[in-house]
Every structure is written in structure tokens, then in C-alpha cells.
Amino acid sequence: MAFATLYQNTIAANLCVECGACAAVCPVKAISYLPHETGSDPVLTGKCVGAKCGLCYGACPGAEVPMAELEKHLFGRERDCRTIEKQLGVFKSAYVGRAFDPELISRGASGAVVTAVLLYALEHGIIDAAVVTGPDREKPWLGRPVVAVTREQLINAAGSKYNSVRQIAGLEEAVARGCKKIAVVGTPCVIHAIRKMQFKDPYQKLVQYITLTIGLWCSTRFTAHGTAFLIQNRLGVPLDEVKDFTYRAKPWPDQFQVTTKDNRVVGEPWLSLNIAGRLTGPFKPAGCEDCLDATAELADLSMGDSWGHPLASPEELSRGNFYTTTIIRNEKAAKIFQAARQAGYIACQSVPQADTTFITRNNGAVITKIHGNAPKVRLKARRGLPTRNYTAR
Ligand SMILES: Cc1cc2nc3c(=O)[nH]c(=O)nc-3n(C[C@H](O)[C@H](O)[C@H](O)COP(=O)(O)OP(=O)(O)OC[C@H]3O[C@@H](n4cnc5c(N)ncnc54)[C@H](O)[C@@H]3O)c2cc1C
Structure with missing residues (x-):
């Protein structure tokens, strides 16, 4: 059991849940992550201890939860x-x-x-x-x-x-x-x-x-890409103008809401099909x-x-x-x-x-x-x- 097992059984099998366990338990800190924008995959950036370790795969909830x-x-x-x-x-x-x-x-x-x-x-x-x-x-x-x-x-x-x-x-x-x-x-x-x-x-x-x-x-x-996509395309706010963001700002109906750096508040009801529906589907x-x-x-x-x-x-x-x-x-x-x-x-x-x-x-x-x-x-x-x-x- 080595990072290669984690890669094969979880990451390449599309089962990684991005919880952070593999990197946290690696005794030689050989695992890090790609940026959210590129999918957040765990990647081997150091030298894996190899078959005598296996801690990353043992902690991973991606392929097996007993x-x-x-x-x-x-x-x-x-x-x-x-x-x-x-x-x-x-x-x-x-x-x-x-x-x-x-x-x-x-x-x-x-x-x-x-x-x-x-x-x-x-x-x-x-x-x-x-x-x-x-x-x-x-x-x-x-x-x-x-x-x-x-x-x-x-x-x-x-x-x-x-x-x-x-x-x-x-x-x-x-x-x-x-x-x-x-x-x-x-x-x-x-x-x-x-x-x-x-x-x-x-x-x-x-x-x-x-x-x-x-x-x-x-x-x-939701993928980081999905949220960013809706902020830009649904709310019309460029990402570099976002100061604060919340998926569900109160009062009801909760807003998918951005506050811009010039303090404009832009939002749309969270439960509208355009927000929650789009996020739960393609993203x-x-x-x-x-x-x-x-x-x-x-x-x-x-x-x-x-x-x-x-x-x-x-x-x-x-x-x-x-x-x-x-x-x-x-x-x-x-x-x-x-x-x-x-x-x-x-x-x-x-x-x-x-x-x-x-x-x-x-x-x-x-x-x-x-x-x-x-x-x-x-x-x-x-x-x-x-x-x-x-x-x-
Ligand atoms: C990804 C996700 C999906 C959810 N889907 C559903 C659903 O389908 N149905 C449903 O009934 N409820 C769902 N929830 C739970 C719901 O959104 C509320 O968190 C829950 O009702 C508790 O509300 P609260 O006001 O008591 O929590 P709050 O008092 O607002 O506290 C929420 C706590 O959760 C923490 N938190 C926020 N986001 C995350 C995160 N991504 N990972 C770990 N901790 C986090 C906050 O920091 C805070 O400590 C989901 C939550 C998340 C994060």
C-alpha cells in the first residue's frame, strides 16, 4: 500500500472526497493538493515511503467505508x-x-x-x-x-x-x-x-x-468552478471584485450573495433553480x-x-x-x-x-x-x- 494505491483506487477512480486525510497522515509530508480551480486532487510532491506505510490509503474514505x-x-x-x-x-x-x-x-x-x-x-x-x-x-x-x-x-x-x-x-x-x-x-x-x-x-x-x-x-x-461560474455569470460579478460571499444570506429567502469591494450587495434566492439547481447538477x-x-x-x-x-x-x-x-x-x-x-x-x-x-x-x-x-x-x-x-x- 503506497500513494500509488491511493491514486489507483481512489483518485483515478473518481472517488476522492477532498477531505484532507491523506496529506495529514503522510509521515513524510509527501502529499499536497492541486489548487481548487484545477480539481483539488491530492498529488505526490515528495518521496512516498512505499509499501511499508499505507497510512494515506488506510485513512481515505474514498474507496471504502466499513x-x-x-x-x-x-x-x-x-x-x-x-x-x-x-x-x-x-x-x-x-x-x-x-x-x-x-x-x-x-x-x-x-x-x-x-x-x-x-x-x-x-x-x-x-x-x-x-x-x-x-x-x-x-x-x-x-x-x-x-x-x-x-x-x-x-x-x-x-x-x-x-x-x-x-x-x-x-x-x-x-x-x-x-x-x-x-x-x-x-x-x-x-x-x-x-x-x-x-x-x-x-x-x-x-x-x-x-x-x-x-x-x-x-x-x-459544489466544485469551486461551479460557485465561481455562477458568481460571474449569474450575478455578473467578476471574481476580483468579490469582498464577501455567502451561499445563504438571510433574511429568507436565503440569498446566494456577493458583497463587492465597492460594497454593492448582489444576490439571487438560493433555492431558485438557477442557483441550487445548477450547482447540484453540473457542478x-x-x-x-x-x-x-x-x-x-x-x-x-x-x-x-x-x-x-x-x-x-x-x-x-x-x-x-x-x-x-x-x-x-x-x-x-x-x-x-x-x-x-x-x-x-x-x-x-x-x-x-x-x-x-x-x-x-x-x-x-x-x-x-x-x-x-x-x-x-x-x-x-x-x-x-x-x-x-x-x-x-
Ligand atoms: C456541503 C454541504 C451540503 C449540505 N447539504 C444539506 C442538505 O442537503 N440538506 C440539509 O438539510 N442540510 C444540508 N447541509 C447542512 C446545512 O446547510 C446546515 O449546515 C445545517 O442545517 C446546520 O445549520 P445551522 O444553522 O445549525 O449551522 P451553523 O450554526 O450555521 O453552523 C454550521 C457549521 O458548519 C461549518 N461548515 C460550513 N460549511 C462547512 C463545510 N463545507 N465543511 C465542514 N464544516 C462546514 C461552519 O463553519 C459552522 O461551524 C449541508 C451543509 C454542507 C456544508
């Missing part, structure tokens, strides 16, 4: 496929809610519950850092990993950046800075990488300080085509939009009432979430497992992955093409 094995390690059991767990993963409880703090709500993608839970954990010593995603300083339409250690940094990173972000590079930075209680926020693929590493000795230096994982539900990410990265995990099934807490829940009706959203749905998957996460609730960081109501049809019917993540990607992946496998192997799923 779901059943990891579920047993993490939750003590595999999901019950006779229930909604077949689509949502191991499920302890779920809540629809939002942050109490209006500043958080104004900055969050939906109900800002991710930021509120992280803030509670930071302010109560449960974590000393959170690996979140902020805008790239030079190219604000791209996300970059940020190690947040203050309230201000957490709030500045709130909101969704719908492109591929190498969160494992952020984890590496947090460890290098001496953080000992780290929360990581990531899309399902980032959580897969973490979980693949957590139960194997050689990766402990990188993953041993993770105390909480928050997974974001995810229908797909989906190849590695997302094989993803079958809609709700970050291996995270401690998994959070997404509450589309379709009565609390998140268009009327409520237009009144500024945004909501996040949280799936709690284990006892540790339940304790942190309930403590944040009791301390007044979040307000929420419980969603019994039987009432989760609003997720499976309406959420773009479930529709894209379970109903869209799954049949295509089965077809690829039947034709002998490389696909991601979710062992025993």
Missing part, C-alpha cells in the same frame, strides 16, 4: 434496517430547534444549532477548539478549515460553505497548536475519514483529542456521486435543515424563524446537547423516530443520496466500475 463495523464500534450495534435507521443511520433521538441568541441565528445557515452547541461546549470547557469552516481570505467563495477557539471565531465561521473543505487539515492544525479537546464539524465524508482513523493505532496522534463530531447532512458539495464533484450517507451517519450529532417540518414552514421562515434538525446518535452527544439546552443555548422540540418522514420525504440530502445516488452506484457496481464500498451496508 459502515457496519464502525457502527458497532461507535454505537455498540448496527442500524436496524427495519426502521427509519435504514435511511438515517443509528438513531437515539432527534430534535427540531434553534439557537436562542439572535446574533447566532442571523449568521447560521438555518437555526444555528451547530454554532450554539459548539459555543456551549467551548464556554463550559467540554472542548478547547472547534474545527469549523470559514471563508478563504483571498477567495471568499471558497471554504477553508478554521480552528476556532473563541466565540467570535465560531460566529464568524457560522453558515454553510457548500464546497469541499479539507477539514482534516484543520484537525491537524488544532493538534499542532496543542488543543486537547477538539470538536470537528464536517460533511459525512470527513466524518468517515475520522472514524476510519479512530480505531487504528497509527492514527492516534491525529485523532486522539477529538471529543465531539458534528456531521452536516449533505446532498452534495457536483465526482467523489460525491458515490456517496450514500445523507445525514452523517457516523457523527455523534448530525444536523441539517428542517425543511418540511411544520415549524419550518415558508411562513415561519419568512418571519425569521429558522430551524435546524439534530439527530443524536450516542449517549455522550445526548448529554452535551441536553446540557446546552438546559443552559439556554438552544430551544428545541423532540421529534419521535416515527415522525421523521419529514426528513425522508423532503430533505435534499436523503433524496439525492438514497434515491438518486444509490441506484447509480448499484448500476456501476454491476458493470464492474469502481464504486465506494460501504461494506455490509
Whole structure:
């Protein structure tokens, strides 16, 4: 197992998810990345240690994610496929809610519950850092990993950046800075990488300080090229004039929005076919085509939009009432979430497992992955093409 294996089984097979794990674990720092504009591929820029190493391929979630094995390690059991767990993963409880703090709500993608839970954990010593995603300083339409250690940094990173972000590079930075209680926020693929590493000795230096994982539900990410294309061609703003960018600026209907260097605000509703529809179609990265995990099934807490829940009706959203749905998957996460609730960081109501049809019917993540990607992946496998192997799923 060497970089050549990673190249053959993941990168050349169109299965790379750009999580950053391979470069972070390489003991001789021989792996770096092509720029986003040219596809973000990991490339060998140093001398690979070769067959006696294999750490990059062992951490990579591109070609293989042993779901059943990891579920047993993490939750003590595999999901019950006779229930909604077949689509949502191991499920302890779920809540629809939002942050109490209006500043958080104004900055969050939906109900800002991710930021509120992280803030509670930071302010109560449960974590000393959170690996979140902020805008790239030079190219604000791209996300970059940020190690947040203050309230201000957490709030500045709130909101969704719908492109591929190498969160494992952020984890590496947090460890290098001496953080000992780290929360990581990531899309399902980032959580897969973490979980693949957590139960194997050689990766402990990188993953041993993770105390909480928050997974974001995810229908797909968008290529850097796609976002840049829409900014230029749909909003008519040249990239060198972009000062700030957000995929979903409030108030409702969320705007795909640029602030230019001369302070003009130019946007278009996020959910219009021209924005979300175009991004999810032609600008989906190849590695997302094989993803079958809609709700970050291996995270401690998994959070997404509450589309379709009565609390998140268009009327409520237009009144500024945004909501996040949280799936709690284990006892540790339940304790942190309930403590944040009791301390007044979040307000929420419980969603019994039987009432989760609003997720499976309406959420773009479930529709894209379970109903869209799954049949295509089965077809690829039947034709002998490389696909991601979710062992025993
Ligand atoms: C690529 C992507 C696709 C998504 N697709 C769906 C979907 O189909 N359906 C759905 O219901 N929800 C989806 N979500 C989740 C949704 O956009 C919100 O993040 C979620 O509802 C939580 O909202 P919030 O207001 O509680 O989060 P906030 O309080 O705004 O916090 C969001 C946190 O996520 C971090 N973050 C932002 N972008 C990234 C990123 N790319 N990688 C890692 N961390 C990041 C932020 O830094 C922040 O810490 C997606 C998110 C992403 C990043």
C-alpha cells in the first residue's frame, strides 16, 4: 500500500472526497493538493515511503467505508434496517430547534444549532477548539478549515460553505497548536475519514483529542468552478471584485450573495433553480456521486435543515424563524446537547423516530443520496466500475 494505491483506487477512480486525510497522515509530508480551480486532487510532491506505510490509503474514505463495523464500534450495534435507521443511520433521538441568541441565528445557515452547541461546549470547557469552516481570505467563495477557539471565531465561521473543505487539515492544525479537546464539524465524508482513523493505532496522534463530531447532512458539495461560474455569470460579478460571499444570506429567502469591494450587495434566492439547481447538477464533484450517507451517519450529532417540518414552514421562515434538525446518535452527544439546552443555548422540540418522514420525504440530502445516488452506484457496481464500498451496508 503506497500513494500509488491511493491514486489507483481512489483518485483515478473518481472517488476522492477532498477531505484532507491523506496529506495529514503522510509521515513524510509527501502529499499536497492541486489548487481548487484545477480539481483539488491530492498529488505526490515528495518521496512516498512505499509499501511499508499505507497510512494515506488506510485513512481515505474514498474507496471504502466499513459502515457496519464502525457502527458497532461507535454505537455498540448496527442500524436496524427495519426502521427509519435504514435511511438515517443509528438513531437515539432527534430534535427540531434553534439557537436562542439572535446574533447566532442571523449568521447560521438555518437555526444555528451547530454554532450554539459548539459555543456551549467551548464556554463550559467540554472542548478547547472547534474545527469549523470559514471563508478563504483571498477567495471568499471558497471554504477553508478554521480552528476556532473563541466565540467570535465560531460566529464568524457560522453558515454553510457548500464546497469541499479539507477539514482534516484543520484537525491537524488544532493538534499542532496543542488543543486537547477538539470538536470537528464536517460533511459525512470527513466524518468517515475520522472514524476510519479512530480505531487504528497509527492514527492516534491525529485523532486522539477529538471529543465531539458534528456531521452536516449533505446532498452534495459544489466544485469551486461551479460557485465561481455562477458568481460571474449569474450575478455578473467578476471574481476580483468579490469582498464577501455567502451561499445563504438571510433574511429568507436565503440569498446566494456577493458583497463587492465597492460594497454593492448582489444576490439571487438560493433555492431558485438557477442557483441550487445548477450547482447540484453540473457542478457536483465526482467523489460525491458515490456517496450514500445523507445525514452523517457516523457523527455523534448530525444536523441539517428542517425543511418540511411544520415549524419550518415558508411562513415561519419568512418571519425569521429558522430551524435546524439534530439527530443524536450516542449517549455522550445526548448529554452535551441536553446540557446546552438546559443552559439556554438552544430551544428545541423532540421529534419521535416515527415522525421523521419529514426528513425522508423532503430533505435534499436523503433524496439525492438514497434515491438518486444509490441506484447509480448499484448500476456501476454491476458493470464492474469502481464504486465506494460501504461494506455490509
Ligand atoms: C456541503 C454541504 C451540503 C449540505 N447539504 C444539506 C442538505 O442537503 N440538506 C440539509 O438539510 N442540510 C444540508 N447541509 C447542512 C446545512 O446547510 C446546515 O449546515 C445545517 O442545517 C446546520 O445549520 P445551522 O444553522 O445549525 O449551522 P451553523 O450554526 O450555521 O453552523 C454550521 C457549521 O458548519 C461549518 N461548515 C460550513 N460549511 C462547512 C463545510 N463545507 N465543511 C465542514 N464544516 C462546514 C461552519 O463553519 C459552522 O461551524 C449541508 C451543509 C454542507 C456544508
